[in-house]
Each structure stands twice: as C-alpha cells, then as structure tokens.
Amino acid sequence: MTEVKPLFKIYRLCRDRKSVERLEMEGRTYGLPSSVLITGRDYFGFIEDVLKNCSEDYALLCHDDVVVPLDIESRVEECIRKADMCCGADHWGVVGNAGIEAISLRMVRFLRDPHAAVIPYKSHPIPVVSVDGNTMLLNVRNMQRNHVELPAGLRGFHLYDFVTAAECYRKGLLTLVDSTLYVYHRSGGAQKGFDRFANGAEFQKYWADNFINHKIYTVNGPVEVSSPNLDYLQEGSRDKRVDFYATVKSLILSIQPNREKPVINIITRTQLANVNRLSRLMESIELSQRANRTCLDLRLVVSVNNVQTTDRDKVIEGLRTGFKDLSMTFVEGGSAGSMAPRVLAIKTALGAIPEGKNQFVWIVDDDDFILPKELALLPHYLHDDVIFIGKSEAFDEDWSGGHDFPDKSVVRSGFYAEPSYARNYMGENHVPICSAIFPREALGAVFAKYKLAGDYYEDYALLFLAQTKHNIQYLPIMIAGVSHHDKNTVFDSNRTHWDYSYATFMTEIANAGVVSNSMYELNVLYEESSKKHRSFWEWFQLLFGNKRELFFLLLRLKIRAFYATIRRDI
Amino acid sequence: MEDQEFHCAYVRRESDQMSETAVSNCLSPVVPVARHVDIFCSASVTEQGNVETLLIPSLARASGGISIHLHLVDYTGTNRLAISSTDEVAVSVHQSEKQLGFGAAHNFLFARVKPAAFFVIINPDIYCSKGLVENLLQAGEEGRDIGIVEARQLPYAHPKGYDRKTMETTWASGACMLVCPEFYAEVGGFDEAFWMYCEDVELSWRCWLSGYRVIHCPRAVAYHYTGGYFEYRDDRFYCEQLWGGVNFLYLSYRYWGSLRLWRSVVALKLQGWPKPLVKRILREFKARKRAYSRAAGFPRSLSSQRDRIGIIGYNRYKEAGK
Numbered sequence: 001m002t003e004v005k006p007l008f009k010i011y012r013l014c015r016d017r018k019s020v021e022r023l024e025m026e027g028r029t030y031g032l033p034s035s036v037l038i039t040g041r042d043y044f045g046f047i048e049d050v051l052k053n054c055s056e057d058y059a060l061l062c063h064d065d066v067v068v069p070l071d072i073e074s075r076v077e078e079c080i081r082k083a084d085m086c087c088g089a090d091h092w093g094v095v096g097n098a099g100i101e102a103i104s105l106r107m108v109r110f111l112r113d114p115h116a117a118v119i120p121y122k123s124h125p126i127p128v129v130s131v132d133g134n135t136m137l138l139n140v141r142n143m144q145r146n147h148v149e150l151p152a153g154l155r156g157f158h159l160y161d162f163v164t165a166a167e168c169y170r171k172g173l174l175t176l177v178d179s180t181l182y183v184y185h186r187s188g189g190a191q192k193g194f195d196r197f198a199n200g201a202e203f204q205k206y207w208a209d210n211f212i213n214h215k216i217y218t219v220n221g222p223v224e225v226s227s228p229n230l231d232y233l234q235e236g237s238r239d240k241r242v243d244f245y246a247t248v249k250s251l252i253l254s255i256q257p258n259r260e261k262p263v264i265n266i267i268t269r270t271q272l273a274n275v276n277r278l279s280r281l282m283e284s285i286e287l288s289q290r291a292n293r294t295c296l297d298l299r300l301v302v303s304v305n306n307v308q309t310t311d312r313d314k315v316i317e318g319l320r321t322g323f324k325d326l327s328m329t330f331v332e333g334g335s336a337g338s339m340a341p342r343v344l345a346i347k348t349a350l351g352a353i354p355e356g357k358n359q360f361v362w363i364v365d366d367d368d369f370i371l372p373k374e375l376a377l378l379p380h381y382l383h384d385d386v387i388f389i390g391k392s393e394a395f396d397e398d399w400s401g402g403h404d405f406p407d408k409s410v411v412r413s414g415f416y417a418e419p420s421y422a423r424n425y426m427g428e429n430h431v432p433i434c435s436a437i438f439p440r441e442a443l444g445a446v447f448a449k450y451k452l453a454g455d456y457y458e459d460y461a462l463l464f465l466a467q468t469k470h471n472i473q474y475l476p477i478m479i480a481g482v483s484h485h486d487k488n489t490v491f492d493s494n495r496t497h498w499d500y501s502y503a504t505f506m507t508e509i510a511n512a513g514v515v516s517n518s519m520y521e522l523n524v525l526y527e528e529s530s531k532k533h534r535s536f537w538e539w540f541q542l543l544f545g546n547k548r549e550l551f552f553l554l555l556r557l558k559i560r561a562f563y564a565t566i567r568r569d570i
Numbered sequence: 571m572e573d574q575e576f577h578c579a580y581v582r583r584e585s586d587q588m589s590e591t592a593v594s595n596c597l598s599p600v601v602p603v604a605r606h607v608d609i610f611c612s613a614s615v616t617e618q619g620n621v622e623t624l625l626i627p628s629l630a631r632a633s634g635g636i637s638i639h640l641h642l643v644d645y646t647g648t649n650r651l652a653i654s655s656t657d658e659v660a661v662s663v664h665q666s667e668k669q670l671g672f673g674a675a676h677n678f679l680f681a682r683v684k685p686a687a688f689f690v691i692i693n694p695d696i697y698c699s700k701g702l703v704e705n706l707l708q709a710g711e712e713g714r715d716i717g718i719v720e721a722r723q724l725p726y727a728h729p730k731g732y733d734r735k736t737m738e739t740t741w742a743s744g745a746c747m748l749v750c751p752e753f754y755a756e757v758g759g760f761d762e763a764f765w766m767y768c769e770d771v772e773l774s775w776r777c778w779l780s781g782y783r784v785i786h787c788p789r790a791v792a793y794h795y796t797g798g799y800f801e802y803r804d805d806r807f808y809c810e811q812l813w814g815g816v817n818f819l820y821l822s823y824r825y826w827g828s829l830r831l832w833r834s835v836v837a838l839k840l841q842g843w844p845k846p847l848v849k850r851i852l853r854e855f856k857a858r859k860r861a862y863s864r865a866a867g868f869p870r871s872l873s874s875q876r877d878r879i880g881i882i883g884y885n886r887y888k889e890a891g892k
Contacts (some may be wrong), residue, residue, distance in 0.1 A: 031891065167647075199819070212806055212807075214803035214805060214807075214844065214846070215804065215806075226846070234621055245805065245806075287624070287628075287697050287793065289621060290624065290627065293623075369725065371725070372795065373795040393725075403723060403788075405722070405788065406724075407788065408727070409724055409725060410727065410729070411725075411727075413725055481725050564837065565839070566832065566835050566836060566839065
C-alpha cells in the first residue's frame with residue numbers, strides 16, 4: 001500500500017510585483033514546487049486569508065527573501081512526520097525554524113540570517129513560546145478545527161508570528177521549531193519597526209486583555225508590557241486572562257508523546273554504609289513514581305559494592321520491605337579487576353537493565369535524591385539518540401546526628417552550571433552525574449568501546465564519551481538534589497587520587513581519537529578570546545574615567561529621591 | 571458522643587520547660603498517646619490531583635496507626651472539590667459559600683470541626699514522611715504549654731533556626747503544623763486580614779505572647795516542593811509577592827507602628843521589584859491600614875518576648891538559636 005503524502009501548499013507574501021516576478025523566475029529555474037505569491041496584504045491579513053481559504057491540510061508560509069532548499073518538499077513532509085510523532089497529529093499548530101524554547105526561554109535557531117551563521121544540529125521538534133515568522137508551517141486542518149483566529153485589531157508586519165503562536169496555545173495547539181525547516185533568510189528584520197509595533201497601543205492592549213505577563217520573549221528580544229491592569233491571578237476569580245508561559249507548560253504536560261512511556265532506570269552505587277541516606281533516595285524515587293505514574297516508569301537498580309556492614313542481607317531485606325511499591329533490583333559489584341569499583345558498579349548495574357528503545361539510565365549517588373515536581377516534563381525531552389541534562393540543586397547537609405533525615409539542609413542555589421555542559425570539551429566539568437539521563441544504548445556503547453580504568457571523574461569521562469556520539473539537550477528542569485556533607489569525596493583535600501584518575505581517563509580519551517583536531521583548534525580559539533574579557537572596573541573606568549565626585553553626587557541625589565518616595569508612600 | 575471518646579485527652583505535664591524526654595522525642599519516635607487526629611487542609615480543584623495522589627497516601631503512611639480524618643475546604647468558594655475517603659484516611663469536604671484566605675479557611679474548619687485534641691494544618695502540596703503525624707503528636711503532648719509544633723520541611727528547609735536544646739523556634743510555618751485547640755480558641759485563630767502569607771508568623775507571635783510555646787520537630791518531616799523554587803519566573807507577579815509584601819508591612823505596622831513601618835517600606839523598595847508591583851503592594855497596604863486603625867490597638871507586653879518577636883529584614887523575622 002502506498003503511503004499517502006500530506007497535502008501542503010507554499011504561500012509567500014511579497015513586498016511588491018518585482019519580488020513576485022523574481023520568485024516566479026527562481027521557481028522555474030530551480031524546479032521548486034509551485035507557490036501562491038501574494039502582494040499588497042499585511043501579514044496578519046495574509047495568515048487570516050490562508051486559514052480561511054487554504055484547502056490543503058498544511059501551508060508553508062515564507063517571507064519573499066527566504067531561500068528554501070531545493071528539496072523543500074521532502075523536508076516539509078519530514079517535518080510533518082516528526083511533528084506528528086512528537087506530540088500527536090492533532091496537537092500542533094505551527095512549526096518554524098527559530099524561536100524561544102518553552103522551558104529555558106532561550107533562542108533556538110535552525111537558519112542562516114544576517115544575525116547568525118551557526119551551523120545547527122539535527123533536532124527533534126522543540127516546543128517554543130515564540131516563533132520566527134520567516135518560515136512557518138501551519139497545520140491548517142488543526143487550526144481550523146480548533147478555531148484559531150488572529151485578533152481583529154492587529155495589522156502590520158510585526159509580531160504576527162508571536163501572536164499566531166499565542167493564539168494556537170490559547171486554543172490548545174503547540175508551536176514547535178525543527179531543523180527540517182532550515183532556510184537561508186536574507187534579511188535580519190527591522191528592529192525599529194518591531195519596537196514601535198510592540199510598544200504600540202494595539203499590541204499592548206491585545207496582550208493585557210488576554211494575558212497577565214509583563215514580559216514577552218520574542219526572537220527580536222524581550223518586550224515589556226506596561227499595562228496598569230497587569231495583575232496576579234487569583235484562584236477561583238472570574239478573570240479570563242491567563243499566565244501565558246504557564247499555559248504553554250500545562251499544554252506540553254497535557255499532551256502525551258506519541259510513543260510508549262519512557263522507562264528510567266536509576267542506578268545507585270552503595271556500600272550500604274549509610275542506609276539513612278539510601279532510604280532517603282528510595283523515598284524520593286517512590287514519591288516521584290507515585291506523582292508521575294501516568295507518564296514515567298521509574299525503576300531502581302542498586303549496585304552493591306565493597307559492603308561496609310555485616311548485616312548485608314538484613315539491610316537489603318529491610319529496604320525491600322520499607323519500599324514495597326518501588327521496583328527495585330539489587331546487583332553485586334563483583335571483582336574489580338582492572339576496572340575501578342566506581343566504574344565497575346555502573347557497568348554491573350547496566351547489565352541488569354534491558355537493552356532496547358525507550359530505556360534510559362539515570363545515575364544517582366546513594367546520598368543524593370531526586371526531585372519529583374518537574375519530572376512529568378521528561379517524556380517530551382527523552383529521546384533514544386539524545387542525552388538529557390537537567391538541573392540539580394546542591395544542599396549543604398549535616399548528618400552527624402545519625403538520624404533518618406539531615407539535621408541541617410541548606411540549599412546552595414546555582415552551585416552547578418549545567419548550561420555550560422559544552423565546556424566539557426574544554427576540560428571543564430559543570431554537570432553532576434545525577435543531572436544527566438542517558439539512553440541505555442549510549443552508555444552501553446561507551447562501556448563496550450573504552451577501558452575506563454580511572455576511578456574518580458568517572459561521571460565526567462562517561463558524559464564526555466557519550467556526548468561524542470549523541471546530542472545533548474540541556475533544559476532547566478529541576479530533577480535532582482545533591483548532598484554536600486562531610487563524607488563527600490568531592491571535598492577531599494588530598495587530590496592525589498583525583499588527579500591520577502583524571503590523567504588516566506584523559507589519556508584514554510586523547511588517544512582514542514574522539515576529539516578531532518578542528519575541535520582542539522576551536523578550544524584554543526575559545527581560550528584566546530576569553531582572555532580578552534574586560535573586568536567590571538575596566539569597563540567602569542573606560543566609561544567614566546576617574547570622575548568619582550560626579551559619581552557620588554549622583555548617588556546622593558538618588559538616595560534622597562528614594563527616601564522622598566517612601567515619605568510620600570506612607 | 572462516640573467520636574469524642576475516640577479523641578484522646580491531652581497528656582499535660584506541670585513543667586514549663588521542655589523535658590529531656592521531650593527533646594529526645596523530637597528526634598526519635600516513641601508511641602504517641604492520641605489515637606485520632608483531625609487534619610485541616612485548604613485546597614482548590616487544581617490541587618485535587620496532588621491531594622489524591624500524594625497527600626492522602628502519604629498521610630496513611632505517616633499516621634503510625636493513628637486514625638486520621640482529613641477535612642478539606644475549597645477556598646475558592648466554588649465548591650468543586652470532590653475527594654473520597656480511602657481505607658486509611660477519612661475525608662470530609664466542607665462547603666464554603668465564599669472565597670476564603672488561608673487563615674479564614676482554617677478558622678472556618680476549626681469552627682465546623684471543633685477538634686477536641688491537637689489538630690494538624692497542612693498544605694495540599696505536602697508529602698508526609700513516615701511517622702510525621704505521630705511524631706508531631708508526640709512532640710505536642712510532651713508539654714502542657716505547647717501551642718504549635720512545626721514540622722520540618724525538606725528538601726528545602728525553611729531558612730530559619732531553632733534552639734537545639736529546647737527545640738523552640740520563634741515562628742512556625744503554616745505549611746505543616748500541629749496546633750493546640752485551646753490555644754487556637756483562646757487567641758481566636760488566624761488573623762483573617764492577612765488573606766495569605768505571613769499569618770503563620772503572626773499566629774506564632776501571639777502564641778508566645780499568650781504564654782504558649784512554639785516548637786520545631788525535626789523528626790516530623792514534610793516534603794514540600796514549594797513553588798518559589800520551581801515555578802516562579804520574573805515575567806509575572808505572584809500572589810506570594812503581593813500578599814507577602816502587604817502582610818509584611820501590615821505586620822510591621824500592627825506590632826510596632828509607624829516607625830518600624832518606615833524601615834519596612836525601605837526594605838520592600840530595596841527588593842528591586844518592578845514599580846507596578848511595589849505600587850500595588852503599597853496601595854493594598856494603605857487600604858488595610860485604614861481598616862485596621864478602626865479595629866484594634868497595638869499588642870501590649872511585646873517587651874517580654876523581645877528575643878523572639880522582631881523583624882530583621884524583608885520578610886525575615888527573629889530566629890531562635892542564633
């Protein structure tokens with residue numbers, strides 16, 4: 001049976017007749033699919049017309065200065081297939097090639113334009129809060145069915161893309177970006193016109209009437225909304241406005257990806273020396289499973305090694321009885337041989353995890369724990385070919401009382417810098433092991449190929465080697481808590497063992513040919529450029545010189561004005 | 571009445587100071603005396619999933635064999651909350667005709683349920699660790715003058731201290747606390763003017779001023795994944811910012827008058843929040859201040875609790891053990 005190709009049509013809004021003629025000629029020259037070329041309309045009206053009149057299921061809307069690849073037809077088909085797979089055919093409204101990622105609120109771009117020429121990677125469809133209008137694939141069928149309409153009061157050539165995405169979200173449809181829609185966009189946009197439109201009365205009113213947020217993230221930069229009606233949302237009130245970003249997040253959460261529930265196998269290595277901390281980890285997993293049972297399958301593999309108690313069996317039995325609802329497997333580390341026990345314990349545990357698709361591995365140390373609150377987002381971001389990196393929070397803990405809970409627990413916000421994961425390539429480690437979730441196959445491949453004879457830094461070596469084969473996706477989803485306490489080996493003052501381990505792992509990495517010479521050259525370029533960084537005081541002196549008296553005078557006036565406002569307020 | 575008999579009478583001791591046993595009981599469990607406890611929770615339909623999948627199952631584990639009755643009120647006044655009892659936890663959903671703030675919701679439940687023994691106030695987004703309820707009760711029943719026992723919140727412990735010897739703390743978080751009904755009735759419950767946030771601080775201060783004590787029970791662990799650490803963004807205002815600000819000013823004014831208020835407004839402004847939010851906080855506070863001036867005067871005899879009652883920064887209050 002032959003596969004039925006999706007029906008789509010290309011629409012391009014042209015600035016004048018000359019552009020129409022140019023695009024007609026280019027289409028003939030390069031054998032591009034026929035396009036509907038329209039001129040004399042604003043972009044809001046253009047999209048409205050397409051939604052109203054398009055008889056195909058999908059419409060690809062492009063600016064007239066966008067250069068599409070010669071195989072655009074098959075790219076669009078691939079894009080539709082990926083979007084359907086990602087969130088189900090009925091749940092998406094728009095796919096673009098650049099936008100603001102929905103969780104991190106960072107820009108993702110799969111295009112070349114005057115602003116950037118970064119060569120992108122092959123992505124999975126990424127949910128975004130805002131899309132760049134240079135190229136938008138509209139799911140006309142879904143948008144018509146869900147009654148997506150653009151607001152009547154808005155006209156012009158700016159923010160139509162953002163408004164289209166916002167209206168899709170209001171009607172329960174996702175907006176995505178994907179690498180299949182990569183294009184060359186010849187224009188960088190008109191920032192002044194954008195600023196005028198964003199700060200204009202029509203757009204500000206549209207926003208304040210529908211949403212409570214005072215900041216909008218767009219590909220042209222953030223827009224501040226300064227309506228006096230902006231407010232917090234009171235539970236149970238009749239206010240019809242919504243928190244835009246919360247709406248986006250809850251829509252993502254409500255849509256189950258079009259595949260099976262991911263199975264996350266949590267590996268923990270233990271000597272059974274501190275059962276209270278191990279119990280805390282198990283309780284956190286049990287709680288997380290209970291809270292996320294509809295979307296995730298959490299299983300625990302306990303790798304027991306170098307046991308520090310004489311009551312081994314009794315302790316294990318106690319844990320099994322105490323956490324009856326938890327799917328738990330105990331494995332023995334066995335003889336280390338040439339492999340250090342920390343690495344061997346992971347390898348042994350990996351043997352207890354079935355191979356195959358949709359199986360993931362999350363290594364969490366036995367004194368750390370997982371955080372359940374945001375785990376429901378994971379099914380959307382776990383893929384068999386992507387290493388997921390989330391956020392971990394460090395906690396200063398005191399366990400000296402020997403109780404089931406730490407006597408002190410103080411969060412050290414921002415201790416880890418996972419967004420800097422790419423600096424792995426510069427020899428810097430910013431990612432604790434519990435921040436990474438690997439596809440089972442990725443870790444298996446690393447163990448199959450490398451000796452891994454070091455001990456400490458095994459987390460760094462594993463992540464580094466796995467990322468040379470797989471993409472990493474970092475998102476600020478809080479997934480784990482890392483315990484800092486007096487027994488942490490991380491804080492050993494004697495670094496000898498750490499240093500020997502580092503040298504052993506790095507020698508293997510350097511000689512295994514996983515880092516290319518071009519990557520090495522990029523490192524060198526980065527190091528040289530980072531040395532040019534100017535300190536705050538250098539910038540200050542550059543701008544103000546040594547005019548300290550002027551500075552203090554301004555400061556005094558500012559303080560006086562501040563107190564005057566307080567006097568008035570009370 | 572059968573229900574009343576089921577409730578256990580308090581075990582009161584004469585000593586005013588917390589005994590050595592009491593201190594050790596805060597850290598390690600012993601069999602509690604009470605066999606029944608009423609638990610109050612103010613929730614809305616959006617939190618129903620949390621209550622059903624996390625709070626109720628965890629309460630069953632946390633009971634240690636004590637019979638638990640969970641009383642819920644839909645604080646939105648829409649009465650859409652519908653939760654059934656389980657084998658281990660009896661559940662009653664009380665209907666309110668109007669929207670209620672946090673304090674008003676618990677005062678409402680207190681008047682409805684009329685608990686005869688210690689009762690627990692808990693947030694709908696709490697997950698109780700094993701033995702939480704029995705540990706709270708045990709700690710509460712050790713001293714006759716205990717008004718409030720605060721559970722310990724993890725993993726994000728409340729950033730305030732407690733006295734490691736007496737277990738006393740200056741104020742208790744309303745996210746999970748055990749309350750003595752005599753004390754609650756004596757002081758008239760929460761001050762409903764607060765609507766939401768800081769009313770727990772104020773109730774604790776009145777606890778100290780009324781001759782009762784507030785203690786912290788580190789053994790009773792409540793997992794609380796509070797929004798501040800997960801959900802808050804800088805593109806909108808949150809209830810916590812608005813009401814936290816208004817109530818902080820109100821607390822300053824109510825206990826110390828205009829002089830302290832002046833300093834508190836400075837502290838608020840130094841938070842660097844967007845001007846519309848600060849303006850809104852000040853506007854709401856002014857309205858509250860006008861209403862308050864007509865109602866009551868400043869509390870007296872603050873000097874007796876000078877070490878416990880005080881403001882040390884924006885929404886930061888004096889701490890024990892420091």
